[in-house]
Amino acid sequence: MRKGCIQIYTGDGKGKTTAALGLSLRAIGAGYKIFFAQFIKGMPYSEIDALKKLSSDITIKQFGLECFIKNEPTRNDKMAAQKGLKSVAQVIDSGKYDIVIMDEVIIALYYKLITVEDLLKVIKSKPEHMEIIITGRKAPQELIDIADLVTEMVEIKHYYKKGIEARKGIEY
Amino acid sequence: MRKGCIQIYTGDGKGKTTAALGLSLRAIGAGYKIFFAQFIKGMPYSEIDALKKLSSDITIKQFGLECFIKNEPTRNDKMAAQKGLKSVAQVIDSGKYDIVIMDEVIIALYYKLITVEDLLKVIKSKPEHMEIIITGRKAPQELIDIADLVTEMVEIKHYYKKGIEARKGIEY
Numbered sequence: 001m002r003k004g005c006i007q008i009y010t011g012d013g014k015g016k017t018t019a020a021l022g023l024s025l026r027a028i029g030a031g032y033k034i035f036f037a038q039f040i041k042g043m044p045y046s047e048i049d050a051l052k053k054l055s056s057d058i059t060i061k062q063f064g065l066e067c068f069i070k071n072e073p074t075r076n077d078k079m080a081a082q083k084g085l086k087s088v089a090q091v092i093d094s095g096k097y098d099i100v101i102m103d104e105v106i107i108a109l110y111y112k113l114i115t116v117e118d119l120l121k122v123i124k125s126k127p128e129h130m131e132i133i134i135t136g137r138k139a140p141q142e143l144i145d146i147a148d149l150v151t152e153m154v155e156i157k158h159y160y161k162k163g164i165e166a167r168k169g170i171e172y
Numbered sequence: 173m174r175k176g177c178i179q180i181y182t183g184d185g186k187g188k189t190t191a192a193l194g195l196s197l198r199a200i201g202a203g204y205k206i207f208f209a210q211f212i213k214g215m216p217y218s219e220i221d222a223l224k225k226l227s228s229d230i231t232i233k234q235f236g237l238e239c240f241i242k243n244e245p246t247r248n249d250k251m252a253a254q255k256g257l258k259s260v261a262q263v264i265d266s267g268k269y270d271i272v273i274m275d276e277v278i279i280a281l282y283y284k285l286i287t288v289e290d291l292l293k294v295i296k297s298k299p300e301h302m303e304i305i306i307t308g309r310k311a312p313q314e315l316i317d318i319a320d321l322v323t324e325m326v327e328i329k330h331y332y333k334k335g336i337e338a339r340k341g342i343e344y
Binding site for chain 1: 179185186187197201204218220225227320322324329334342344
């Protein structure tokens with residue numbers, strides 16, 4: 001059986017969630033079963049529609065509110081993230097998936113919506129064959145230590161700085 | 173009308189082609205027409221099957237041979253890359269697409285299969301609304317200068333170094 005790895009996509013640059021989407025697409029093409037958990041975000045996204053349309057081999061769940069965290073996270077932000085982590089733990093335990101993606105879960109850590117101990121516990125419960133993919137800015141060292149692959153997306157240039165706002169179909 | 177940008181994904185880390193795939197997925201979800209040109213690579217890939225299955229809004233063409241360049245590129249490698257650039261120029265000129273992706277074209281530059289002048293000329297011929305996405309390691313400064321967004325994928329850790337080889341559905 002294929003050995004599953006733990007992959008992390010972190011850093012301030014554009015491309016983390018996008019890479020997780022690309023990995024999902026590739027995995028669907030190869031016939032794998034995927035669970036895609038999106039933390040923090042609860043808004044509708046173009047890519048989620050496309051993935052759902054593409055295949056019944058992918059299950060997508062959002063565990064975030066309908067707006068981004070502005071200053072301080074609320075009690076509802078925390079409840080949503082904790083519910084997400086609990087759901088992922090159950091999904092891993094079910095053994096029904098080949099690939100589990102926790103998109104933006106590192107941001108949930110950063111805002112202290114979940115603890116790094118709880119996240120590590122969930123990741124370490126994975127069966128041998130399962131691939132885990134984790135994204136979000138500001139990955140702490142404890143996460144990097146247990147990962148097999150870590151890519152840091154470094155922002156060299158970004159058009160946000162030119163005043164171009166997030167565009168449907170490109171950023172979301 | 174939406175202003176189109178020039179995006180570059182470069183660096184040694186995993187996630188460049190994967191991000192381009194994710195962008196395609198998002199753009200399909202939003203109803204855009206996409207041309208995905210894959211340079212250097214000519215082998216079958218899981219993600220290409222999945223994308224083709226997903227939508228008739230994406231056209232995928234490979235302009236590479238069936239094996240990677242090992243030492244020195246051959247005349248056939250060069251012909252394939254130049255044919256690719258010519259096709260992309262025609263595609264841009266046709267005005268039929270919203271997003272044009274040149275995956276691994278920077279590697280074609282690196283191997284001198286095409287010139288940076290020819291590539292810049294093609295990119296600069298894009299209509300205002302068109303988004304151009306370019307990937308590959310070792311982006312030269314001339315390319316970075318004309319881009320609106322540049323993300324460098326930096327390899328912090330990679331499982332290739334642990335002896336894990338490329339896996340179907342994960343790397344290809």
